[in-house]
Amino acid sequence: MNKIDLVLGQTVLLELEEECLLGELLHVGSDRSFIRLSNVRDMLTKESYGIQTYYNSEIRNIQVISADKGNTQTGPSANARDNPKQFTKLLTLENLQETLEQINNYIFIHQTDVKYHDSIRYLKTQRHLGIAMESIEHGRHSISPSLLSIATHDSIYIFDIKWMKITDEMRDLLSNDRYRRVLHNGRLVKDVLQHKFGVELGKCFDVMVAHIAIGKTEGKIVEEGVSLQACVQSYLKLPDMFFDMNANFDERPVSDTTKREAAKHVVFLLPLQDLFIHEIMLEPFYSSCSNYLQSLSRNPDFISSLTDLRNKNGEAIEAVAPVNLGIDVELLDIPEQESNRS
Numbered sequence: 438m439n440k441i442d443l444v445l446g447q448t449v450l451l452e453l454e455e456e457c458l459l460g461e462l463l464h465v466g467s468d469r470s471f472i473r474l475s476n477v478r479d480m481l482t483k484e485s486y487g488i489q490t491y492y493n494s495e496i497r498n499i500q501v502i503s504a505d506k507g508n509t510q511t512g513p514s515a516n517a518r519d520n521p522k523q524f525t526k527l528l529t530l531e532n533l534q535e536t537l538e539q540i541n542n543y544i545f546i547h548q549t550d551v552k553y554h555d556s557i558r559y560l561k562t563q564r565h566l567g568i569a570m571e572s573i574e575h576g577r578h579s580i581s582p583s584l585l586s587i588a589t590h591d592s593i594y595i596f597d598i599k600w601m602k603i604t605d606e607m608r609d610l611l612s613n614d615r616y617r618r619v620l621h622n623g624r625l626v627k628d629v630l631q632h633k634f635g636v637e638l639g640k641c642f643d644v645m646v647a648h649i650a651i652g653k654t655e656g657k658i659v660e661e662g663v664s665l666q667a668c669v670q671s672y673l674k675l676p677d678m679f680f681d682m683n684a685n686f687d688e689r690p691v692s693d694t695t696k697r698e699a700a701k702h703v704v705f706l707l708p709l710q711d712l713f714i715h716e717i718m719l720e721p722f723y724s725s726c727s728n729y730l731q732s733l734s735r736n737p738d739f740i741s742s743l744t745d746l747r748n749k750n751g752e753a754i755e756a757v758a759p760v761n762l763g764i765d766v767e768l769l770d771i772p773e774q775e776s777n778r779s
Contacts, residue, residue, distance in 0.1 A: 442501075443465050443501070445463065445464070445465070446461065446462060447461070447462045447502075448461055448501075448502040449461075449462055449472075449474070449499055449500065449502060450480075450499070450500045450502050450537065451474070451496055451498075451499055452496070452497045452498040452499070452500075453491070453495055453496065453497060454495065454497065456479060457479070457480040457541050458474070458477055458478065458479055458480065458489075458491075459480055459502070459534060459537070460474030460475060460477035460478065460489070461474060461475045461476050462474060463475045463488065469493070470493050471491060471492045471493060472490070472496075472499075473488065473489070473490045474488065474489055474490075475487070475488045480534065480537050480538055480541060497694075498681075500678055500679055501678075502533060536705075539588075539592070539593055539700070539704055540593065540697055540700040540701055541697065543593040543594070543595055543696055543697065543699075543700040544556055544592065544593065544594050544595070545595045545597070545691070545696050546594060546595065546597065546601075547596075547600050547601060548600070548601055549601065553604075556594050557606045557607070557610075559589075559592070560587060560589070560594065560610055561606075561609075561610075563589045563616070564615070564616060564617055565589070565616075565617045565619070565707055565710075566587055566589065566616050566618050566619070567586075567587065567588035567619050567704070567705075567706030567707045568586070568587060568588075568611070568618050568619065568620040568626065568641070568703070568706070569585075569588075569620065569665075569699070569703035569706065570582055570584065570585050570586070570598075570625075570629060571583040571584040571586075571686035571699055571702070572584075572686045572687055573625050573626065573628075573629045574625070576625050576628035576629060576632075577629055577631075577632035577633060579629060579633075581599055581687065582598055582599065582629050582633060583597075583598070583599050583686040584596065584597060584598065584686055584691070584699050585598045586699050586702060586703035587610065587703070588703040588704050588706060588707060590707060593700045593703060593704055595696055595699050595700065597691065598634075599687075599689070602634065603634045603636060608634075611636050611638055611639065612636060612638065613639055614639045617640070617642070618638075618640070618642070619641065619642045619643075619644065619706040619707055619710045620641055620642075620643060620644070620706065621643065621665040621668070621706065622643070622645045622662070622665075623638070623641050623643040623645075623646075626638060642710050642713075642714075644665065644668055644706060644709050644710065644713070645663060645665075645668070647709075647713040648663055648668050648672075648713075651717055651718075665702060665705075666679075666680045668709060669705045669709065672709060672713075673705060673708060673709065673712070679701070680698070680701055680702075681694075681698050684698040684699075686698075721758060725756070725757045725758045728753075728756040729753055729756055732745060733745055733746060733753075
């Protein structure tokens with residue numbers, strides 16, 4: 438707790454031994470040994486506790502979700518603050534609470550039991566899936582891929598592929614193009630799936646490729662290998678220190694803390710895709726749609742609108758700009774570097 442910059446009025450997320458709580462910072466002890474929160478709410482049970490005091494010894498983790506109204510929102514990098522396009526309405530405090538509930542309500546599967554079959558049955562009804570894998574930093578040369586996480590818009594499923602490998606049903610979810618998959622740094626995922634499991638990864642939207650393409654289109658210098666954490670914090674205004682960079686996914690049994698960290702790595706992929714496509718890539722297209730839709734409604738009287746309808750349809754067509762997503766895929770000169778060998 439001593440490493441966190443706490444300011445009265447902040448909304449903070451507390452992780453205790455068996456609880457995850459959200460509340461507003463009311464008081465910090467002079468020796469920082471305890472904090473007092475108001476409007477405390479349990480993220481799992483939804484129960485409200487009013488004003489509560491929590492001591493340093495019982496707090497496993499504390500994260501600042503938002504600052505008070507008099508201070509600047511914490512989370513985005515300086516570059517994000519300088520570029521208003523990177524601000525988004527997708528991750529409001531209410532949506533973040535829903536996301537935290539989704540993270541805490543993950544379903545962990547380590548064998549092909551009833552829970553596995555129920556999960557697969559549900560996933561087969563979905564069309565948009567977020568995909569993340571753990572312990573694949575060296576691609577096919579990774580010693581042992583650990584977890585495969587699949588997120589829908591309301592659920593997270595974590596499969597322990599270190600023990601159960603990849604089943605035929607999971608193979609179909611990863612390769613069949615009836616599903617729209619979103620991932621980050623997909624060349625590592627594809628390399629592992631193809632050469633360790635014999636799975637051909639199907640059509641995907643890669644968050645890192647979108648970030649690189651957008652940066653190059655705007656004339657920015659894009660660093661190679663941008664992390665998922667950096668993308669989430671920059672585009673979705675996520676608070677700093679949200680991710681645990683030291684999580685060990687190779688330990689067995691997998692701890693609850695590690696499972697939640699895996700859930701964090703997959704839960705933001707679908708929101709990021711929505712952001713990239715609908716707030717950035719399709720922004721010119723939506724502008725053209727708006728111009729076309731207003732071509733009649735802008736007229737306040739009946740006669741003018743009738744005149745436009747009969748004689749000025751050409752002007753409405755001309756108002757539609759050529760389709761240009763602002764992304765030139767030829768700009769993505771991503772060098773294929775040889776993976777580090779273990």
